[in-house]
Amino acid sequence: MKKQKEYENKLKNxxxxxxxxxxxxxxxxxxxxxxxxxxxxxxxxxTVYYSLxxxxxxKSPEVPKSTKMIIVGALSYLIxxxxxxxxxxxxxxxxxxxxxxxxxxxxxxxxxxxxxKNKAKVKMNTLLGFKFNDEEIDKRLL
Numbered sequence: 001m002k003k004q005k006e007y008e009n010k011l012k013n014x015x016x017x018x019x020x021x022x023x024x025x026x027x028x029x030x031x032x033x034x035x036x037x038x039x040x041x042x043x044x045x046x047t048v049y050y051s052l053x054x055x056x057x058x059k060s061p062e063v064p065k066s067t068k069m070i071i072v073g074a075l076s077y078l079i080x081x082x083x084x085x086x087x088x089x090x091x092x093x094x095x096x097x098x099x100x101x102x103x104x105x106x107x108x109x110x111x112x113x114x115x116x117k118n119k120a121k122v123k124m125n126t127l128l129g130f131k132f133n134d135e136e137i138d139k140r141l142l
Contacts, residue, residue, distance in 0.1 A: 027076040033127075035079045040128045047098040048128060050105045051078060052120035057111045067108050074104030 032055060040048045057063055058071040077100045105112070 027072055027079060031079045032075055036128065043098065045124070047101055049120055049124060050098075050101045051075065052123050053112050053116055054101065054104055054108070056116045056119045057108055060111065060116070063108075063111050067111060070104055070107055074100050 032051075036048060036051065043051075054071045054075055058068050058075070078097050
């Protein structure tokens with residue numbers, strides 16, 4: 001029972017970034033925010049919103065390690081400059097990123113609660129200046 005409790009505490013305090021040193025070249029919070037600032041408006045509201053949902057789900061202590069690994073993988077793909085379609089190609093370069101992010105969101109959807117949604121919405125409005133009707137985007141999550 002004690003070992004199970006210790007294991008549960010480790011999972012609650014899991015930090016995907018620090019636990020996966022091989023991703024340091026690909027994922028960091030700093031690189032994530034840099035990508036959001038540089039390509040956020042070009043990527044579109046839905047992709048940014050879904051990316052923020054993933055970011056905040058990964059920070060949640062209740063989320064299991066396996067789910068956090070999915071998220072880190074998707075966010076790493078998002079910020080990695082060389083992928084299937086390079087991001088520097090206008091509009092088209094972000095299509096594959098949007099697909100990976102959307103797939104990850106639907107894989108971890110059970111962990112997206114109202115608190116996570118609100119954090120993502122506030123960040124979109126304050127950091128990126130997006131004003132949007134989130135009801136349409138949220139309906140797609142149901």
